[in-house]
Amino acid sequence: MTSADLRPVLTEEVALRLLREGEVELEGRLADASNTTLRGVITLDDVVARCVYKPVAGERPLWDFPDGTLAGREVGAYLVSRATGWDVVPPTVLRDGPFGPGACQLWIDEPDDVEPLVGFVPAASLPPRWFRVAAAQDEDGLPYALAHADDPRLARLAIFDAVINNADRKGAHVLHGPDDRIYGVDHGVSFHVEDKLRTVLWGWSRRALPEDAVEVLARLAEDLAGALGAELAEHLTRAEVAATVARVRRLRAHSRFPRPSEDWPAVPWPPI
Structure with missing residues (x-):
């Protein structure tokens, strides 16, 4: 085989x-x-x-x-x-x-020829249409930046992470599918009742959500009040389901990407 x-x-x-x-x-x-x-x-x-x-x-x-x-x-x-x-x-x-x-x-097999959308890049050579997330240095002390592309597929993943309260969105957890789709994996530390969002996808912080995302969140709110909420209750606590409903409500009310918390590390370690 x-x-x-x-x-x-x-x-x-x-x-x-x-x-x-x-x-x-x-x-x-x-x-x-x-x-x-x-x-x-x-x-x-x-x-x-x-x-x-x-x-x-x-x-x-x-x-x-x-x-x-x-x-x-x-x-x-x-x-x-x-x-x-x-x-x-x-x-x-x-x-x-x-x-x-x-x-x-x-299992998602990534094609060999795909360009990464998240990673460490030389600070002076940030690719066009990339967001700088955090400063870094290589082992020789040269300045680098943790950064990611301004890609709508990543933006959807960032909104999804805000909904599920993903506490561990590392760069390695972002995969290219063979169908040119972007997938996120490793969501075992999600859905906490307290805000624990930790991610490398902070580039859109405080920016307005795309209109289509606001529409998706409206449908998601309806689903959470019905069949989706019941399905989630088979795998999560009632408090976790209720917190998910509250996060969707908050995202819809603000219509903006969340901003990093000042109360805990907002980027997971290691980032990649």
Whole structure:
């Protein structure tokens, strides 16, 4: 089986059925992940793809996320992403796997020829239409900047992160899909009831939200009052669902991108 065989372009319906019902054969562990994160090949009938499996049994307890599971928040992030219509999170389900219940997400293979949209760049050579987020230095003391592109796909991801209160939007968590879409991954520390937004995507801070985003937030508010809220309640606490409703209400009222907090680090570490 070649690598290309494991990069199918699947419809959401097919991907979800594959993730829910497919047989998972583990390939190995992602060593940089703080919680147990396993990559595998998942097969159902003649459909084969790669997936990421995060078993609940491999989660380290977090003092500031004492309730629920990281896997449940991963699924909650996907449900919100799907409701927006932006589909910025790969298909994700909660299922039983080789090490028990956990989140199972479609693996995103990035094409080799894509240009990064987030990263450290020489401070004097900021690319056109890029936002400077923070100052930095390389190991020789030369000035660099943590920066990202002024790209509408990233802007949608930044709004999504504000909705789910993502506490860990690193640059490495922003992926190019083979369909030229931008995906965000690793949402286990999201949906906290307190404001904990930490991200590298601060470039639009205080700017007005795009009109289409305001419309999306209006629809999202309606969905949270109905089916989406009920779905989220299967994976989050009632307080977390209520806090999500409040964040959407606040974003709609201000119609602006949020600004970094002055009470805690607004950029995750490491940023990339």
